[in-house]
Amino acid sequence: MNTVFAPKPTLFQLVGKFWHKHRWSYFFIAPSMILFFIFIAYPVAQAVLLAFQKVDLRGGDWVGLKNFQDLGASKLFWSSMQHTFVYAVFIVIAWITSSMIVASLIQPLVAPVQALFRAAFYLPNVISIVVISLVWIWIFDPDFGFFNYLLTLVGLPKVLWLQNPDIALWSIVLSTVLIVPGSGVVLYSAAMGSVPRDYYEAAEVEGANVLQKLLHITFPLLKPTTLYLTVIYTIAGFQIFERVYIMTNGGPINSTTTIVQLIFQTAFSDFNFGRASAEALILFAIIAVCSLIQFKFLSTDVEY
Amino acid sequence: MKRLFTLFTLIIAIALLVACATPTVAPTTAPKPAEPTKAPAPKQVTITFYQRGYTAGGTDVTSVTTDKAIEIFQKNNPNIKINLVGIPWTTEGDTKLEAALAAKTDINLFRVTSVNLPRYAKQGVLSEITPFLTDDDKNDFYPSGFQVATIDGKVWAWPLWVTAISTFANTDIFKERGVDLPTMAKPWTWDQFVDACKKLTYKKADGTQVYGFQSSSAWGAVEYYPLMYIDGGRILSEDGKKFVQNQPNGISALQKIADLALVHKCTPPDFGTVDQVGARAQFKERKTIAMLMSTPGFMPDLENNKFPVAAIPPPTGTTGKLVTNGAFGLYTVVKVDDQDKLKAAHEFAKYLTGSQVAKDITGWQQAPGLRRSNTGYATSPNREVIAKLVEFGVYEAPVATPAELGNNYGAALQAIILGKKTAKQAMDDIAPDYQKELDALNK
Numbered sequence A: 001m002n003t004v005f006a007p008k009p010t011l012f013q014l015v016g017k018f019w020h021k022h023r024w025s026y027f028f029i030a031p032s033m034i035l036f037f038i039f040i041a042y043p044v045a046q047a048v049l050l051a052f053q054k055v056d057l058r059g060g061d062w063v064g065l066k067n068f069q070d071l072g073a074s075k076l077f078w079s080s081m082q083h084t085f086v087y088a089v090f091i092v093i094a095w096i097t098s099s100m101i102v103a104s105l106i107q108p109l110v111a112p113v114q115a116l117f118r119a120a121f122y123l124p125n126v127i128s129i130v131v132i133s134l135v136w137i138w139i140f141d142p143d144f145g146f147f148n149y150l151l152t153l154v155g156l157p158k159v160l161w162l163q164n165p166d167i168a169l170w171s172i173v174l175s176t177v178l179i180v181p182g183s184g185v186v187l188y189s190a191a192m193g194s195v196p197r198d199y200y201e202a203a204e205v206e207g208a209n210v211l212q213k214l215l216h217i218t219f220p221l222l223k224p225t226t227l228y229l230t231v232i233y234t235i236a237g238f239q240i241f242e243r244v245y246i247m248t249n250g251g252p253i254n255s256t257t258t259i260v261q262l263i264f265q266t267a268f269s270d271f272n273f274g275r276a277s278a279e280a281l282i283l284f285a286i287i288a289v290c291s292l293i294q295f296k297f298l299s300t301d302v303e304y
Numbered sequence B: 001m002k003r004l005f006t007l008f009t010l011i012i013a014i015a016l017l018v019a020c021a022t023p024t025v026a027p028t029t030a031p032k033p034a035e036p037t038k039a040p041a042p043k044q045v046t047i048t049f050y051q052r053g054y055t056a057g058g059t060d061v062t063s064v065t066t067d068k069a070i071e072i073f074q075k076n077n078p079n080i081k082i083n084l085v086g087i088p089w090t091t092e093g094d095t096k097l098e099a100a101l102a103a104k105t106d107i108n109l110f111r112v113t114s115v116n117l118p119r120y121a122k123q124g125v126l127s128e129i130t131p132f133l134t135d136d137d138k139n140d141f142y143p144s145g146f147q148v149a150t151i152d153g154k155v156w157a158w159p160l161w162v163t164a165i166s167t168f169a170n171t172d173i174f175k176e177r178g179v180d181l182p183t184m185a186k187p188w189t190w191d192q193f194v195d196a197c198k199k200l201t202y203k204k205a206d207g208t209q210v211y212g213f214q215s216s217s218a219w220g221a222v223e224y225y226p227l228m229y230i231d232g233g234r235i236l237s238e239d240g241k242k243f244v245q246n247q248p249n250g251i252s253a254l255q256k257i258a259d260l261a262l263v264h265k266c267t268p269p270d271f272g273t274v275d276q277v278g279a280r281a282q283f284k285e286r287k288t289i290a291m292l293m294s295t296p297g298f299m300p301d302l303e304n305n306k307f308p309v310a311a312i313p314p315p316t317g318t319t320g321k322l323v324t325n326g327a328f329g330l331y332t333v334v335k336v337d338d339q340d341k342l343k344a345a346h347e348f349a350k351y352l353t354g355s356q357v358a359k360d361i362t363g364w365q366q367a368p369g370l371r372r373s374n375t376g377y378a379t380s381p382n383r384e385v386i387a388k389l390v391e392f393g394v395y396e397a398p399v400a401t402p403a404e405l406g407n408n409y410g411a412a413l414q415a416i417i418l419g420k421k422t423a424k425q426a427m428d429d430i431a432p433d434y435q436k437e438l439d440a441l442n443k
Helices: A011-050 A066-072 A075-106 A111-126 A129-139 A146-153 A168-177 A182-193 A197-205 A210-221 A223-238 A242-247 A259-268 A273-298 B002-020 B061-076 B091-103 B117-122 B135-140 B143-149 B171-177 B190-199 B248-262 B276-284 B296-304 B339-352 B355-360 B381-392 B403-417 B423-442
Strands: A053-056 A059-062 B045-052 B080-087 B109-112 B158-162 B166-170 B209-215 B289-294 B309-312 B328-334
Touching: A011 A053, A011 A273, A053 A066, A053 A273, A066 A273, A075 A111, A075 A168, A075 A182, A075 A223, A075 A259, A075 B403, A111 A182, A129 A146, A129 A168, A129 A242, A168 A242, A182 A223, A197 A210, A210 A223, A223 A273, A242 A259, A259 A273, A259 B091, A259 B403, B045 B061, B045 B091, B045 B339, B061 B080, B061 B339, B061 B355, B080 B091, B080 B339, B109 B339, B117 B328, B143 B158, B143 B328, B158 B339, B166 B171, B166 B296, B166 B381, B171 B289, B171 B309, B190 B209, B190 B248, B190 B289, B209 B276, B248 B403, B248 B423, B276 B289, B276 B296, B289 B296, B296 B309, B296 B381, B309 B381, B328 B339, B339 B355, B403 B423
Parallel strands: B045 B080, B045 B109, B209 B289
Antiparallel strands: A053 A059, B109 B328, B158 B328, B166 B289, B166 B309
16 A cells, blocks of 8 residues: 655645635734834834943944943932832822722622722812822912811921922822822722622631631632732832922922832933933832732632 | 625625725826926925914914914915924823824924923934024024023024013002002112012901912912012023032022912912912912012913003022023924925924014014014013013023933922922022932033
């Protein structure tokens, strides 16, 4: 009996077959991929290259790691890093805590009321941060501000919320954490709603109290949501810009300068795009490392 | 399916080709026969002008007067067409300008700030004005106008005006407190100024707190600069090569400014951090400030609102001399190979900074001019005071220091006013970094 072997397909044939099978897929994703490469991938690659150049109107000169060395020697860079870290840490803790508390308070309510509260807490998200910051400037005004008005009512001296370099950063943190993030409330509320009631009933049968139920059922089952929110809020914290730019512009005495504001200043006041790109690259690395650490410690295999 | 795909691809390819093709315009008229011996008409030139603060169709002073200036210039120079691009006085405007210069797109003339001029000059994008200056021009300009536009011994911009800083007094508050206004002939000494400042700090019957003195003092918008020079000190040596504000006459003036807040307590709590908008609102809307040190740009707003204001000179210090300071309005021309465009751009810049434009257009001159022949600004007693102050101007040599140094210097000034450091400590701290940058620039 003769055995007939099919000839091995050539590379050209394999590519042709692949193309024949998938061409429509590539055709449909082409527009978005082209836009992605033009408006995201290419600028990002350019920014990485710029970080190693000295750039002015005549073009760029390759300077190796000089921009990074200069940043290492810059007091302003390190202080802006410190301010950014302080801001990010406080807002992540405050936002996670406050949104979890609000979501747990909403949870026992009937569905329509829950929806009403979710919408109410989400509403500030649709207001421009510029408007919110302007309102906070008024609240912090030393002579006519709402906070100082409250202080004078109880006989306390006025506070220079945004003018005193020792407290200006804390005032900005305060203005951020006092607004409960709507996204956190909505996500936690949804996550809490999807935890099976059986677990709580079983725990109650076993005699678990409220705190034990919270620690051993609710928190572990909310870990995926907590991880997501922690990563998102950390990124938002490190990217703080508009609020500082509008409320203090980094002052007084550079006490509220943050890293993104420094990038903005370096790029668009000094027009030192090489150094600004180096700052942006460092920020990217910090956010990436923080996100990896968060994934490492908060990711979970709990399924329900 | 295969046919459909091929057809679809073909249609897109054809559409792209059509879109990218250079349009050809068919001649609309038959070519005219050559004209007999006639002098060649001047070559038609189009130049692009980037004007700060201009909005197409805007009703603000800059937009209206710029449109008018272009209209008159084009009428008088029919061979030159001005293509106008408006950019705001913000970072967005800076970025647009910078992008145009970097991309070497159409840009021939633009308003430049004295802060940015040295950088552009050093980067070789500007055309020197000296070859286009006549002897009349050279004699007409005040030396200070050329001083701020001179970098490495060459003049790079056409000076238009200087925003000579003066003090605006709320005359209602002065009357209420029985304080007489100082004059150009008899300005206040520092002690007289402090006495007045304290007397003008009081609580009104309705409980409103009024403060004697205020000035924009957030970094980037500092307007109390004249006070830094009253004792004879300055930031940099006259040649711009040494940081000298840590010398006694620089320190004493800075300490005096801080003492207004820390010792005499006649400034609002936000003195040292308030920006221009905030300081002006306190003076004009809230009426809680008796004296505001600011630029002439605020005067039209006050005049139009019939605000009870008098422009008064800054106080004198240990030198006993009047002094002012301010930013310069400058026009600079971009270096291009096309000599016709270069010449046209300089012609237009010369018109915009000359005395004729101030005569042609009411409201063009928003600050005192830098030509002796240009008297268009002083149209009221208050403006006369501001215009007279120009001759007492003390200005720093243009130096392209990095923004971070500016930030740190601004922070040092704030630290003095907020009482975090003495003037001596703050200036001694910043001096080495400042000098290091100056040395690097002068290498």
